[in-house]
Amino acid sequence: MVTIKDIARRAGVSPSVVSRALNNKYGVKESTKQLIKSIAREMNYYPNAAARRLVTRKSGMIGVMMADISEPFYTQIIKGMEYVASRTGYTLLFSNSYDNLEKTNVLQKMIVTENVDGLVIVGSNRQDTRFTGILLEKQIPFVLIERNSKNDKVNCIWIDNKKAAYHATKFLIEKGHKKIAHIAGNLQNQVTVERLAGYKQALKDAGVTESNRLVFYGNYLCEDGYHAMQEILSKQPDCTGVFVANDSMAYGALQAIHEAGFVVPKDIAVVGFDDLEFSAFTNPPLTTIRQPRYEMGKKSMDILTKILHGEAKNGINLCLPFELVVRNSA
Amino acid sequence: MVTIKDIARRAGVSPSVVSRALNNKYGVKESTKQLIKSIAREMNYYPNAAARRLVTRKSGMIGVMMADISEPFYTQIIKGMEYVASRTGYTLLFSNSYDNLEKTNVLQKMIVTENVDGLVIVGSNRQDTRFTGILLEKQIPFVLIERNSKNDKVNCIWIDNKKAAYHATKFLIEKGHKKIAHIAGNLQNQVTVERLAGYKQALKDAGVTESNRLVFYGNYLCEDGYHAMQEILSKQPDCTGVFVANDSMAYGALQAIHEAGFVVPKDIAVVGFDDLEFSAFTNPPLTTIRQPRYEMGKKSMDILTKILHGEAKNGINLCLPFELVVRNSA
DNA sequence: TTGTAGGCGTTATCAC
DNA sequence: GTGATAACGCCTACAA
Numbered sequence: 001m002v003t004i005k006d007i008a009r010r011a012g013v014s015p016s017v018v019s020r021a022l023n024n025k026y027g028v029k030e031s032t033k034q035l036i037k038s039i040a041r042e043m044n045y046y047p048n049a050a051a052r053r054l055v056t057r058k059s060g061m062i063g064v065m066m067a068d069i070s071e072p073f074y075t076q077i078i079k080g081m082e083y084v085a086s087r088t089g090y091t092l093l094f095s096n097s098y099d100n101l102e103k104t105n106v107l108q109k110m111i112v113t114e115n116v117d118g119l120v121i122v123g124s125n126r127q128d129t130r131f132t133g134i135l136l137e138k139q140i141p142f143v144l145i146e147r148n149s150k151n152d153k154v155n156c157i158w159i160d161n162k163k164a165a166y167h168a169t170k171f172l173i174e175k176g177h178k179k180i181a182h183i184a185g186n187l188q189n190q191v192t193v194e195r196l197a198g199y200k201q202a203l204k205d206a207g208v209t210e211s212n213r214l215v216f217y218g219n220y221l222c223e224d225g226y227h228a229m230q231e232i233l234s235k236q237p238d239c240t241g242v243f244v245a246n247d248s249m250a251y252g253a254l255q256a257i258h259e260a261g262f263v264v265p266k267d268i269a270v271v272g273f274d275d276l277e278f279s280a281f282t283n284p285p286l287t288t289i290r291q292p293r294y295e296m297g298k299k300s301m302d303i304l305t306k307i308l309h310g311e312a313k314n315g316i317n318l319c320l321p322f323e324l325v326v327r328n329s330a
Numbered sequence: 331m332v333t334i335k336d337i338a339r340r341a342g343v344s345p346s347v348v349s350r351a352l353n354n355k356y357g358v359k360e361s362t363k364q365l366i367k368s369i370a371r372e373m374n375y376y377p378n379a380a381a382r383r384l385v386t387r388k389s390g391m392i393g394v395m396m397a398d399i400s401e402p403f404y405t406q407i408i409k410g411m412e413y414v415a416s417r418t419g420y421t422l423l424f425s426n427s428y429d430n431l432e433k434t435n436v437l438q439k440m441i442v443t444e445n446v447d448g449l450v451i452v453g454s455n456r457q458d459t460r461f462t463g464i465l466l467e468k469q470i471p472f473v474l475i476e477r478n479s480k481n482d483k484v485n486c487i488w489i490d491n492k493k494a495a496y497h498a499t500k501f502l503i504e505k506g507h508k509k510i511a512h513i514a515g516n517l518q519n520q521v522t523v524e525r526l527a528g529y530k531q532a533l534k535d536a537g538v539t540e541s542n543r544l545v546f547y548g549n550y551l552c553e554d555g556y557h558a559m560q561e562i563l564s565k566q567p568d569c570t571g572v573f574v575a576n577d578s579m580a581y582g583a584l585q586a587i588h589e590a591g592f593v594v595p596k597d598i599a600v601v602g603f604d605d606l607e608f609s610a611f612t613n614p615p616l617t618t619i620r621q622p623r624y625e626m627g628k629k630s631m632d633i634l635t636k637i638l639h640g641e642a643k644n645g646i647n648l649c650l651p652f653e654l655v656v657r658n659s660a
Numbered sequence: 661t662t663g664t665a666g667g668c669g670t671t672a673t674c675a676c
Numbered sequence: 677g678t679g680a681t682a683a684c685g686c687c688t689a690c691a692a
Contacts, residue, residue, distance in 0.1 A: 001442070003685055014663045019687055029661060046442035050383035051685035054668045059380070070405040070607070079400055082426055091444070094424060096412055112331070112376035114421070222611045248608075255611045277400070278578075281552045281585045283613045333669055344679045349671060357677060381669030384684045 002045045010043070011036050022047070053115060061091045062304060063110040063119040065131070069096035071220070072248070072276050073293065077122060077145065080297025088305045090117070098127065107131055111140060118142055118304045122296075124190035141307045141314060143300045146191060148317070155303050155316040157296050161191045164289045164322040165198025168271045169243050171287070172330060173206045175269060177241035181214045183228040183253060185245040189220075195245050195273065214239070218249050225249025229256035240268055241330065247272040247279050247288055254282055254329070269330035284328035292320050332375045340373070341366050352377070383445060391421045392634060393440040393449040395461070399426035401550070402578070402606050403623065407452060407475065410627025418635045420447070428457065437461055441470060448472055448634045452626075454520035471637045471644060473630045476521060478647070485633050485646040487626050491521045494619045494652040495528025498601045499573050501617070502660060503536045507571035507599060511544045513558040513583060515575040519550075525575050525603065544569070548579050555579025559586035570598055571660065577602040577609050577618055584612055584659070599660035605653075614658035622650050 004018040011018065013032060021028045021036040022045075028036075053059045064081065066074050078094075085092050093116060095106045110116045111134075119135065121128055122145040135142045136153060143155040172180050182199045185192040196215065203210040216231055218224025225244060229252065232239055244250040250272030257268050264270055264284055272279060272288035279286040299318060306312035334348040341348065343362060351358045351366040358366075383389050394411065396404050408424075415422050423444060425436045440446045441464075449465065451458050452475035465472045466483060473485040502510050512529045515522035526545065533540040546561055548554025555574060559582065562569055574580040580602030587598050594600055594614055602609060602618035609616040629648060636642035 001685090004687095005685080015685090016664080016687075017662060020662095023687085025688095027661060032661085044438075046438055048384070048445070048685050049443045050380045050389070050445065051668090052687075053380035054378070054384055054670090054685080055687050057668075070409055072402055072405075075400040075402075075405075078426060086427075086429075092424070094422070096408065097416075099416075108374075108376055113379045115378070115380065222608060226611065251608060251611045255613060255615075258613045278552060278581060278608065281556065281581045283585060283588045285585075331669090334671095335669080345669090346671080346680080347678060350678090353671085355671095359677060362677085378669050381684090382671075384669080384686090385671045387684075 001048070002043045003048070004045075007036060007039050007043060007045060010039050057115070058117055059091075059115040060089065061093050061114060061116045062301070063093045063095065063114070063116040064122070065095045065106070065110075065119065065128075066122045067098045067125060069094070072278070073246070073274055074122065076277075076293035077297035077300075080294040080299075081120065081301045082297075083294075084298055084301035084305065088301070090301070090305070098125075107134060111135075111138060116140070117308055120145060120300045120304065122146060122300075124192075126188050126190070141304055143303050143316070145296050145300055148319070152315045155307070155314060155318075157299055157303075157318045157320060159291055159320050159322045161194035162198035162201070164273070164324075165195035165243065165245075166202045167198075167322075167324050168273065168289055169199045169202035170206070171324060171326075172241040172243060172269055172271060173202060173208055175241070175330065177208075177269060179209055179214070179236065179239045180241040180243060181216065181232045181236055181239045183216050183218055183225055183232075183242060183244040183249050185218060185220045185249075187217070192245060199243055218245075220246050220248060222248050222252040222255075225252030226256045227252070229253035230260075233257070233260050233262075241271075242268060243271050243273075245273055247274040247276045247286060250286055250288065250329075251278075251282060254286070258283075265328065265330050271330045275325050279325075280327065282329070287327045287330040288325055290323040290325045292322075295320060331378070332373045333378070334375075337366060337369050337373060337375060340369050387445070388447055389421075389445040390419065391423050391444060391446045392631070393423045393425065393437075393444070393446040394452070395425045395436070395440075395449065395458075396452045397428045397455060399424070402608070403576070403604055404452065406607075406623035407627035407630075410624040410629075411450065411631045412627075413624075414628055414631035414635065418631070420631070420635070428455075437464065441465075441468060446470070447638055450475060450630045450634065452476060452630075454522075456518050456520070471634055473633050473646070475626050475630055478649070482645045485637070485644055485648075487629055487633075487648045487650060489621055489650050489652045491524035492528035492531070494603070494654075495525035495573065495575075496532045497528075497652075497654050498603065498619050499529045499532035500536070501654060501656075502571040502573060502599055502601060503532060503538055505571070505599060505660065507538075509539055509544070509566065509569045510571040510573060511546065511562045511566055511569045513546050513548055513555055513562075513572060513574040513579050515548060515550045515579075517547070522575060529573055548575075550576050550578055552578050552582040552585075555582030556586045557582070559583035560590075563587070563590050563592075571601075572598060573601050573603075575603055577604040577606045577616060580616055580618065580659075581608075581612060584616070588613075595658065595660050601660045605655050609655075610657065612659070617657045617660040618655055620653040620655045622652075625650060
């Protein structure tokens with residue numbers, strides 16, 4: 001292992017000069033700095049993160065927590081975060097599963113053991129709120145994705161889910177649908193509540209039948225949408241439109257409709273939410289609300305980086321625009 | 331921050347005893363050990379990873395490299411790895427993108443800066459082979475997923491892609507198809523070559539028309555499959571079956587077929603590869619080759635852990651079983 | 661501009 | 677069984 005001592009010896013200077021030179025600090029003659037840097041490169045030197053962390057008390061790491069990485073919803077967010085992190089030199093530390101969260105104390109580990117400089121928490125599950133208190137108290141910067149916090153100390157990135165759901169539903173109404181069902185997500189999630197509210201509001205404003213019997217619940221997975229749709233077909237056979245709380249469930253719904261021998265959108269129109277990569281390839285292509293997921297990931301890291309660099313203060317509340325992407329399912 | 335010194339003070343012992351007690355090492359009286367442990371818990375003590383890494387020269391981290399995390403193919407592999415890692419106490423460090431790999435030297439950083447104890451490299455892209463030489467030389471344990479290495483020092487996990495492709499193609503042949511096209515992946519990937527070979531072999535063995543003009547190429551994305559299928563429809567209109575090198579492209583192919591007004595499988599039968607979660611929800615549900623992805627992730631960490639614990643030696647070559655999942659697309 | 665010395669929190673070695 | 681002591685590699689006052 002090459003250390004700054006080795007470089008110091010080769011350069012005929014002391015280790016502290018090497019340290020300062022490599023970190024571009026003041027007080028090193030330009031020529032020796034260049035010499036040191038070239039020697040470092042030549043010797044293939046890479047600093048030891050553990051040693052540096054120990055003394056600086058900064059880890060250069062940012063923790064990322066999410067419920068379940070296998071949800072396609074997350075991948076673009078991750079890519080967005082990585083894009084920024086790789087440019088600012090931060091290392092991302094993922095916690096991909098609530099299963100682990102339950103068993104081991106992931107947050108404590110991230111904070112105390114790994115000493116992350118900041119965190120991004122993505123998801124609107126109520127469980128997440130347990131974290132924020134600890135983080136706030138410990139003064140560790142963090143940003144929430146998919147949440148709109150009233151607390152003016154917390155940073156969050158969100159889209160107006162109620163408005164988006166309102167839009168989606170209104171679109172169906174304007175297409176002439178008189179009976180529109182909703183496949184909602186798990187009520188543990190804040191976004192579920194908001195999308196449901198937007199859906200109801202749109203119906204109300206347009207004077208279209210609104211009833212709890214038109215609302216069906218799933219847990220944001222394909223199969224949930226599939227089963228919910230089967231239920232709709234049997235219990236509300238005169239429904240001609242469905243607003244589904246996310247694309248994954250919409251895929252399942254599409255499947256159930258096809259299997260029942262109906263045609264989308266002729267017999268039943270479907271609108272989803274998220275605009276996953278695959279939504280352009282369903283049959284028919286899915287009309288859906290686009291969430292700027294890559295952007296969300298990027299912004300979360302931008303904000304965190306700025307705060308860590310002292311270029312911004314906590315309390316950033318960023319509402320990103322959504323967009324209704326009209327394809328052929330409605 | 332609570333350190334072992336704080337605990338030592340409270341327990342009336344020296345820091346070294348605390349260290350040994352907390353790490354369950356020999357030479358600590360059972361009663362003091364229990365005392366120390368209870369104090370540690372009470373004080374909410376978590377060891378500082380940086381300090382420990384610095385002195386032990388072990389990071390407790392395992393690096394994971396893959397081409398692009400936004401490919402749904404990877405998520406189950408990751409979950410499998412996490413399952414084991416969370417139980418064995420290892421922390422996973424991801425490098426999710428070849429974009430970053432090009433620009434910064436991710437591997438060097440993982441090895442030298444972060445000092446990972448081992449690595450998992452997933453993907454059969456030829457670029458990956460650049461890594462193995464360095465790793466072998468530095469004696470860092472690693473396992474390759476989606477590769478079958480001849481080198482008896484490297485660990486790898488794979489499925490017999492040629493055989494699987496042979497199976498898939500044979501299935502189409504047995505369904506009576508006389509002209510079967512193949513949508514292949516990028517030839518940079520080893521699996522592409524093998525699947526192509528299996529496809530060709532099956533045709534040859536059955537005496538079915540085999541021609542390079544029946545082979546179309548994509549890069550494993552939905553849209554590639556979509557465009558390739560359009561090409562097939564225009565250039566090889568009498569094709570009645572298509573074997574697609576992965577499910578994502580198969581989704582695109584399905585879409586193109588529908589748009590052209592044909593029906594799957596009546597007019598054209600489609601067989602995919604991977605069995606992604608969503609493949610049960612395409613229209614019609616996709617017949618495909620199942621890769622045990624979760625298992626692959628799990629096994630990779632199992633192997634690595636055993637090697638790191640000295641319970642196994644390098645050179646493990648694990649060929650996992652695939653399975654033809656028959657649904658309705660063929 | 662450069663060098664010296666001390667310490668970050670932990671573990672390992674060796675006395676006691 | 678227990679306790680000094682010395683590292684691990686790096687950074688940062690402060691001294692020269």
